[in-house]
Amino acid sequence: MKYSRQRELIREAVERSTHHPTADAIYQEVRKKEPNISLATVYRNLNQLADNGIIRRVAVPGEPEHFDHTMAYHEHMICTQCGCVVDIWPEKPLYEQFEALSETGITGYDLILHGLCRACADRNNLKQD
Amino acid sequence: MKYSRQRELIREAVERSTHHPTADAIYQEVRKKEPNISLATVYRNLNQLADNGIIRRVAVPGEPEHFDHTMAYHEHMICTQCGCVVDIWPEKPLYEQFEALSETGITGYDLILHGLCRACADRNNLKQD
DNA sequence: AGTCAAAATAAGAATGATTGTTATTATTTT
DNA sequence: AAAATAATAACAATCATTCTTATTTTGACT
Numbered sequence: 001m002k003y004s005r006q007r008e009l010i011r012e013a014v015e016r017s018t019h020h021p022t023a024d025a026i027y028q029e030v031r032k033k034e035p036n037i038s039l040a041t042v043y044r045n046l047n048q049l050a051d052n053g054i055i056r057r058v059a060v061p062g063e064p065e066h067f068d069h070t071m072a073y074h075e076h077m078i079c080t081q082c083g084c085v086v087d088i089w090p091e092k093p094l095y096e097q098f099e100a101l102s103e104t105g106i107t108g109y110d111l112i113l114h115g116l117c118r119a120c121a122d123r124n125n126l127k128q129d
Numbered sequence: 130m131k132y133s134r135q136r137e138l139i140r141e142a143v144e145r146s147t148h149h150p151t152a153d154a155i156y157q158e159v160r161k162k163e164p165n166i167s168l169a170t171v172y173r174n175l176n177q178l179a180d181n182g183i184i185r186r187v188a189v190p191g192e193p194e195h196f197d198h199t200m201a202y203h204e205h206m207i208c209t210q211c212g213c214v215v216d217i218w219p220e221k222p223l224y225e226q227f228e229a230l231s232e233t234g235i236t237g238y239d240l241i242l243h244g245l246c247r248a249c250a251d252r253n254n255l256k257q258d
Numbered sequence: 259a260g261t262c263a264a265a266a267t268a269a270g271a272a273t274g275a276t277t278g279t280t281a282t283t284a285t286t287t288t
Numbered sequence: 289a290a291a292a293t294a295a296t297a298a299c300a301a302t303c304a305t306t307c308t309t310a311t312t313t314t315g316a317c318t
Binding site: 130131133135136165166167169170173174 | 264265266267268269270
């Protein structure tokens with residue numbers, strides 16, 4: 001894997017991100033510093049970074065792929081109201097729960113939880129009072 | 130929801146299916162009896178049936194949507210070798226495990242387990258002997 | 259049975275996310 | 289510095305899915 005300025009900018013943009021950006025969001029961000037970068041380059045590098053365990057893919061059904069710079073074990077919840085993706089930090093990895101579910105073994109999983117984010121939950125409570 | 134011959138054929142095709150067919154697989158199947166049916170009609174009706182709780186959507190990251198006629202609670206595993214989708218029947222609903230993960234509550238989730246299906250596991254063991 | 263409004267359809271265009279192609283450029287190795 | 293390799297920009301292509309529109313079907317009500 002050779003160095004490239006573009007890949008470095010992409011990696012940094014994911015690193016800086018507070019939300020869980022899509023390829024297009026990263027594209028828009030990196031374009032500020034590298035106006036001629038191609039969207040295909042962003043996709044190629046995000047995939048490469050994910051395949052090399054440097055960033056994490058977050059697959060949300062019915063949405064474009066999201067990406068996450070936090071590699072420490074955690075899960076994701078999508079807000080049913082505003083659509084934002086929030087980190088969920090279980091006390092114990094869910095993986096253990098899943099292992100017993102198949103005789104042939106579980107080697108991995110994709111999980112997206114659904115619920116209200118803090119902001120939406122609070123906003124709803126305010127209106128209701 | 131008015132009756133339509135097309136919707137009925139689509140529902141029956143999902144009902145008969147042993148795997149977890151995609152919209153296109155259902156389209157190919159229904160076309161045998163209704164050659165002029167449109168793919169858009171298949172999509173529209175699969176969505177309608179799913180929205181009305183008559184069939185279930187099975188979202189597999191990186192693949193077209195699958196559908197399932199079995200409405201009783203169960204999970205899904207995708208075989209990392211052959212790509213087939215198999216039903217997993219947990220003793221207790223995983224939902225309970227997930228509820229405690231968010232202060233704001235969990236209203237649902239999407240889960241796909243990864244592992245080897247029985248057939249692939251057996252095949253691998255044979256070769257290895 | 260005949261009329262009407264609502265719902266559904268076929269056909270195909272359009273969309274959106276993602277990947278492929280190719281000629282060129284940048285990076286690493288010799 | 290030259291050769292070999294990987295990466296890029298530009299843009300075409302693909303794939304799944306949804307949208308549009310003119311037409312047909314269905315179900316309710318005479």
